[in-house]
Amino acid sequence: MPVPVLSSETVSAIRLTVELAAITTAILLFIGTPIAWWLARSRAWWKEAVATVVALPLVLPPTVLGFYLLVALGPSGPGGALAGLWGGRTLAFTFEGLVIGSVIYSMPFVVQPIRNAFEAMGERPMEVAATLRASPARAFWSVALPLARPGFLTGAVLGFAHTVGEFGVVLMIGGNIPGETKVLSVAIYDYVETLRWGEANLLAAGMAAFAFIVILTMTIVEKRVARSGD
Amino acid sequence: MEEPGTIDLAFTGRFGGFALNAAFCVPARGVIGIFGPSGCGKTSVLRCAAGLQRLEGYLSLAGEVWQDAATFRPAHRRPIGYVFQEASLFPHLSVRRNILYGAPRRRPPRPGEGTGLEEVVELLGIGHLLDRSPARLSGGERQRVAIGRALLSQPRLLLMDEPLSALDRQTKDGILPFLERLHERLAIPVLYVSHDIGELERLADHLVLMEEGRVIASGKLSELQSDPALPLATSREAAVSLDAIVTGYDPAYGIATLAVDGGEIVIPSPAGRPGTPRRLRVGAGDVSLARKPPESTTIINILPARILAHRPVGPHERLIVLGLGEDGSGARLLSRVTLRSFDHLALAEGMLVYAQVKGVALAPSAATPERTTPA
Numbered sequence: 001m002p003v004p005v006l007s008s009e010t011v012s013a014i015r016l017t018v019e020l021a022a023i024t025t026a027i028l029l030f031i032g033t034p035i036a037w038w039l040a041r042s043r044a045w046w047k048e049a050v051a052t053v054v055a056l057p058l059v060l061p062p063t064v065l066g067f068y069l070l071v072a073l074g075p076s077g078p079g080g081a082l083a084g085l086w087g088g089r090t091l092a093f094t095f096e097g098l099v100i101g102s103v104i105y106s107m108p109f110v111v112q113p114i115r116n117a118f119e120a121m122g123e124r125p126m127e128v129a130a131t132l133r134a135s136p137a138r139a140f141w142s143v144a145l146p147l148a149r150p151g152f153l154t155g156a157v158l159g160f161a162h163t164v165g166e167f168g169v170v171l172m173i174g175g176n177i178p179g180e181t182k183v184l185s186v187a188i189y190d191y192v193e194t195l196r197w198g199e200a201n202l203l204a205a206g207m208a209a210f211a212f213i214v215i216l217t218m219t220i221v222e223k224r225v226a227r228s229g230d
Numbered sequence: 231m232e233e234p235g236t237i238d239l240a241f242t243g244r245f246g247g248f249a250l251n252a253a254f255c256v257p258a259r260g261v262i263g264i265f266g267p268s269g270c271g272k273t274s275v276l277r278c279a280a281g282l283q284r285l286e287g288y289l290s291l292a293g294e295v296w297q298d299a300a301t302f303r304p305a306h307r308r309p310i311g312y313v314f315q316e317a318s319l320f321p322h323l324s325v326r327r328n329i330l331y332g333a334p335r336r337r338p339p340r341p342g343e344g345t346g347l348e349e350v351v352e353l354l355g356i357g358h359l360l361d362r363s364p365a366r367l368s369g370g371e372r373q374r375v376a377i378g379r380a381l382l383s384q385p386r387l388l389l390m391d392e393p394l395s396a397l398d399r400q401t402k403d404g405i406l407p408f409l410e411r412l413h414e415r416l417a418i419p420v421l422y423v424s425h426d427i428g429e430l431e432r433l434a435d436h437l438v439l440m441e442e443g444r445v446i447a448s449g450k451l452s453e454l455q456s457d458p459a460l461p462l463a464t465s466r467e468a469a470v471s472l473d474a475i476v477t478g479y480d481p482a483y484g485i486a487t488l489a490v491d492g493g494e495i496v497i498p499s500p501a502g503r504p505g506t507p508r509r510l511r512v513g514a515g516d517v518s519l520a521r522k523p524p525e526s527t528t529i530i531n532i533l534p535a536r537i538l539a540h541r542p543v544g545p546h547e548r549l550i551v552l553g554l555g556e557d558g559s560g561a562r563l564l565s566r567v568t569l570r571s572f573d574h575l576a577l578a579e580g581m582l583v584y585a586q587v588k589g590v591a592l593a594p595s596a597a598t599p600e601r602t603t604p605a
Contacts, residue, residue, distance in 0.1 A: 124318050127282050130305035131312035132332025132383045139306075142331075146322045 010199060012179050013187040020095070020183060021163040024102040028110040028159050029152065031103075036111045036151075037144075040118035051115075055108045065105060066172025073097045073173060093175040098183075101173050102163045110159040117151020118144065150225040154218060161214045165207070234259040235292030237387070237419060241278045243285030250274050250285065254438050254448040258292050258387075258419045263434030263451065265424060271443040272423040276389050279421060280312050281305035291387055291419075311380030311418075313390040317372035319364035325375050326360040332383030345416065350378045353415065354408055370401035374408060381416070388420040394429060402429075409433055414507075427462065431455075431471045431511050456551050456562035458541045464549055468514040468564050476506040485530075492553065492560010493533040497590050508592060514549060514564035516589040521575055523584050531587035535563060537579050540572075548572045552585055563587075 006014075039051050057065055070092055073079030079091035079100070091097035125147060129139035145152075167185040174181035176190065184203055191200035240253035250271045256262045264272045277283040281296070282305050289297040296303045311332075319328050329350070351357045354374045364372060373393055380388060393409075394402045406429065413420070413433060424430055430437065430451070437454045439447040439462070447460055455462050455470045462468060472495070474488035479500055486501035487494060488508060501508050524532060536558025539551040546569045554560030563585055567577075577583070 124314070124316075125320065127305070128312070128314070128318050128320070129331070130282070131280055131310060131389075132379065133306050133309075134332070135306055143320060147320075149322075 006202075007199065009178060009182075010187065010203065013182050013184050013203075016095075016179065016181075017164055017183040017185075020098055020102060021160045023099055024106055024163045025110070025156055025160045027099070027103050028106060029156060032107060032110040032114060032155065032159075033152075036114035037118055037140075039111070039115045054111050057105045058108050062105070062166070062168025063172060066101070066169040069097075069101045069104070069169065069173045073100065092173050093177065093181060095180055098170060098174045098181055101169050102166060105166055105169050106159045106162045109162045110155040113154040113158065114148060114151045117148035120151075121147045150222060153221060153225075157214055157218050161211065164210070234419070236290075237262070237292075237421070238288065238290045239275070239279060240289075241275060241285045241287035243287070245274075245285075248274075248443060250443040252440065252443065252445050254445050256436050256438065256448060259417075260435035261413055261420045261422050261433045262436040262438060263422050263424060263430035264438045264440060265427060265430055266440030268425055270440045272425075272440050273391050275440070276312075276391050276421060276423050279387075280310055280389055281308050282312075309384070309386040311383055311385035311388045313373075313377050313380050313388070313393045315392045315396050317364075317369075317376040319367075319372055319375060319379075321364055323364075324360070325356070325362050325364060325367070328364060329356075329360075329375060329379040329382050332379060334384060345381050345384065347382065350381050353381075353411055354378045368401070369397050370404055373397060373405060377408070377412070381412075381418075385418060388418050390420060390422045392424055392426075393422075395424070395426065406432060427465075427467065431469060432509060434471075452562055456564055458539050458549060458551055463514070463551070463564060464541070464543050468549065468566065469511050470514075470562055470564055472510040472512060472561050472563075474508050474510050476501045476504050476508060478504060490554065490561050492555035492558075493535075495533070495587070495590055496530050497592055498530075499592065501592060511591040512563060512587055513589065513591075514566040516587060517552075517563055517565035518586045518588065519550065519565055519567060519571075519575065519577065520584045520586060521577075521581075524586065527586070529586045529588060531585075531590065533563070533585045533587065535560075535583060535585045537577060537581045537583060538562070539579060540577065542569075546570075548577075550577065552583070554585075556582065 035054065039047055071077050073091040075090045079097065080089060083089060083091050091100065121144065125143045126139050129143045134142065165185060167189070170181065170183055170186055174183070174186070176182050176186055184207060188200050188203045191197070191203070235258045236255050237258045238255045242251045244250070248271070252271060252275050264275060266272050274283060278285050278287065279289055281303060284302060287297060295301055296308055320331065323331065330347070333347070351360070354377060356371065356374050356378055359367060359371055359375065364375070367375065377393065394405060397405065410433065422430070422433060434451045437449065437451045438445055439454060439460065447454055447457070452470055452472070454460055455468070457463055472490045474490045474495060476486060477489045478487040479485070484500070485496050485498055487496050488501060488510065490510070495510060533554055534556050535552035535554050537550055538553045538558060540548050543549045543566060548567055548569055550565045550567060552558070552563040552565060554563060565585060
């Protein structure tokens with residue numbers, strides 16, 4: 001097997017994947033934190049229904065999710081209306097559409113660890129902060145966020161890694177447009193289809209190594225956090 | 231002296247099958263002990279006072295209303311300090327940043343106003359811990375830091391929820407003197423919840439007794455301790471706390487003299503310079519009675535007193551409430567005598583007797599209670 005060189009197509013797929021995962025993770029931390037806080041704190045009876053909706057992508061076949069996303073993002077769905085704002089016709093088969101899909105698809109991987117961290121913290125630290133005259137906002141920033149840091153770390157890493165690895169949803173709503181929606185997992189599929197085994201092998205091995213490093217790092221970090229905890 | 235006003239409190243509500251209906255009005259000064267068995271609602275009262283739990287009710291401190299039908303000040307708007315049963319330090323902050331967390335950030339307190347960092351650090355003996363992480367403190371050290379943290383938020387009311395109950399006996403005895411110093415030095419009223427009457431005998435000025443979600447009595451500590459209708463006086467550990475002032479010390483015999491309301495008590499240990507206030511504890515089982523002034527006895531404390539009340543305790547004993555002094559108007563004392571002695575001496579209400587005090591415990595500044603033995 002000849003030593004494969006990264007083609008410009010591959011480089012572009014890597015860049016696109018990293019970009020997609022980074023943007024998705026950032027958005028998820030931003031919107032996932034209030035959701036996780038609410039799920040950890042609320043006493044509303046219907047909160048577990050919300051938690052279930054958030055968790056759905058864990059068990060739904062990606063094609064099912066992808067199908068509904070395609071409908072929603074398409075010209076006759078809300079995504080099409082949104083695209084109309086800047087003169088587009090559809091969000092399907094665009095990078096923006098991929099971001100929206102990834103956010104939904106990876107949400108449970110970010111929300112769950114953060115929610116767990118908030119729950120593990122208990123009510124006490126926030127009560128202590130309140131008795132020390134900290135407003136709820138100050139208490140959240142200075143106590144809840146730092147105490148939930150391991151949850152944020154896990155959530156961010158899982159969210160990023162999971163977005164990097166998504167395939168079915170991307171295939172359904174992203175198409176396979178180089179430089180726009182052709183991410184790594186699709187690129188591998190593509191290489192295999194066109195019998196470019198060397199390049200497929202390189203990317204697949206790279207992603208396996210990436211997954212290995214991610215999980216190993218996370219385990220080590222979690223152990224260290226647990227030890228310094230108390 | 232400025233009138234400190236009162237703490238006026240009433241909460242009613244039901245949660246988890248438990249009904250709370252507690253109300254009391256106490257002077258906003260000194261330590262107010264809230265005493266009762268586990269599960270009687272003491273902690274709930276404290277949490278309501280802090281605004282951590284919301285029940286219907288009323289709360290005002292020195293006329294300032296924190297809660298009524300129309301008002302509910304959230305916890306972070308109440309000038310309180312709260313010490314939880316477990317220290318609950320912030321694990322991600324150093325001791326220094328923990329105790330400064332609630333300190334006003336704009337303007338450090340001017341001398342003579344509020345409580346400064348140096349004062350709190352000195353009072354609680356936590357200077358050497360400031361740069362450590364809470365994870366590396368012992369239980370007693372953590373609780374001291376938690377108390378310091380509450381104090382530095384410049385509270386006008388300190389709420390303490392069994393601050394010593396999570397600690398072992400030895401650590402507890404190590405912290406009590408700090409709390410006593412706090413009591414002497416700070417002008418802030420303290421609501422102190424405990425199920426350990428021993429702590430309250432040493433610390434409290436005022437007592438609120440609770441049972442099954444209700445307040446059954448509220449009043450000065452010594453009055454409640456000596457009220458024969460209340461469970462305190464008839465319990466096995468019944469005792470009274472006497473507030474005394476040191477009047478002298480005889481180095482030849484090593485005997486200190488202390489004045490209490492209606493009498494004088496001597497103890498065989500130094501008690502401090504004349505004028506020093508000390509608190510004494512006299513157990514009901516340590517007081518025996520004589521109808522005539524006993525001569526030739528080794529008991530050094532023999533105090534004339536009048537019998538104010540008596541009632542049976544169990545089948546063969548009687549509890550007697552005494553008022554010190556010939557007219558019985560002084561401090562109260564309790565004596566538990568056998569029914570046989572009671573009948574034998576024909577004791578009766580209003581009678582002048584001589585209380586022989588076999589043991590007086592001096593609430594110590596040191597680690598363990600010193601106890602005088604029959605001299």
